[in-house]
Amino acid sequence: MKVYTEKNTISNAVEALKSKGLSVGMVPTMGALHEGHLQLVIRALKENDTVVVSIFVNPTQFDNKTDLDKYPRTLEKDVELLKTVSNHTIIVYAPTVDDIYEGNTVSQSFDFDGLEFEMEGKFRHGHFDGVGTIVKRFFEIIKPNKAYFGEKDFQQLQIIKKLVEKHQLPVVIVGCKIHRETNGLAMSSRNTRLKPEYLEAAPFIYKTLKIAKTKFGTKSAGKVSEWVDNQFATHDLLELEYFLIADASTLKPVKRKSNKKTYRAFIAVYAGEIRLIDNIALN
Numbered sequence: 001m002k003v004y005t006e007k008n009t010i011s012n013a014v015e016a017l018k019s020k021g022l023s024v025g026m027v028p029t030m031g032a033l034h035e036g037h038l039q040l041v042i043r044a045l046k047e048n049d050t051v052v053v054s055i056f057v058n059p060t061q062f063d064n065k066t067d068l069d070k071y072p073r074t075l076e077k078d079v080e081l082l083k084t085v086s087n088h089t090i091i092v093y094a095p096t097v098d099d100i101y102e103g104n105t106v107s108q109s110f111d112f113d114g115l116e117f118e119m120e121g122k123f124r125h126g127h128f129d130g131v132g133t134i135v136k137r138f139f140e141i142i143k144p145n146k147a148y149f150g151e152k153d154f155q156q157l158q159i160i161k162k163l164v165e166k167h168q169l170p171v172v173i174v175g176c177k178i179h180r181e182t183n184g185l186a187m188s189s190r191n192t193r194l195k196p197e198y199l200e201a202a203p204f205i206y207k208t209l210k211i212a213k214t215k216f217g218t219k220s221a222g223k224v225s226e227w228v229d230n231q232f233a234t235h236d237l238l239e240l241e242y243f244l245i246a247d248a249s250t251l252k253p254v255k256r257k258s259n260k261k262t263y264r265a266f267i268a269v270y271a272g273e274i275r276l277i278d279n280i281a282l283n
Contacts, residue, residue, distance in 0.1 A: 003092040022049040026144035031055040032072035032189035036179035055094040060107040061130030118251040198271035201237040209280040221245040221254040241268040
């Protein structure tokens with residue numbers, strides 16, 4: 001498996017593949033790969049001749065330096081895991097910060113038509129400018145035909161679709177369903193940092209989302225939110241940061257339900273010092 005660390009060399013390698021008429025998919029990651037990532041790669045391989053998996057912990061999307069410093073970096077292990085999927089049709093791009101940012105590690109400012117100010121945007125200042133900066137940079141370097149993102153970060157997925165639309169980038173964005181542990185916990189690189197008692201408690205998040213989905217069939221968004229707040233208020237280990245029912249396209253909070261709109265419930269929870277997010281389609 002070829003691992004590239006410089007943008008010029010991987011750009012040339014991808015261009016050579018595309019000149020032969022081969023399609024190129026991309027799965028951007030921050031490493032610490034797990035089965036959820038592998039499912040994205042498998043989907044990408046089904047739809048493309050070659051897949052580029054980027055492994056890069058992007059500093060500009062972290063508003064918390066401690067979180068950035070503690071984020072797991074396991075490149076060798078990640079490469080070995082990818083080899084279990086394919087050793088010949090996957091290319092890894094694992095750049096340095098300097099290779100990406102060229103000594104100027106700052107975010108570009110973006111306008112995502114307000115998507116960036118909802119939910120995560122309210123709690124993680126500058127986060128989506130960092131996401132937009134790195135994803136746009138990757139698309140410029142790799143020029144993939146398609147790129148694959150998980151729906152666990154649903155707000156990020158919508159923002160990347162908006163990025164592609166507004167900047168007229170020639171790439172198709174493919175959203176992929178959330179991959180979960182058998183107990184329902186959404187797979188995340190952060191799960192490896194959970195202490196045992198929090199790892200045992202964390203499936204409560206998805207359990208609560210599923211019940212909230214059922215309640216939303218007969219109750220208002222406000223009543224469902226109040227119920228969720230009460231569930232976490234009495235939980236010994238998990239601290240609710242927010243729960244929100246929103247329009248799936250605009251991410252605006254629901255005021256009154258409409259049969260013509262699609263809704264999702266979004267949640268962010270602290271399990272000790274580890275922040276976990278999840279969401280579920282409601283209709």
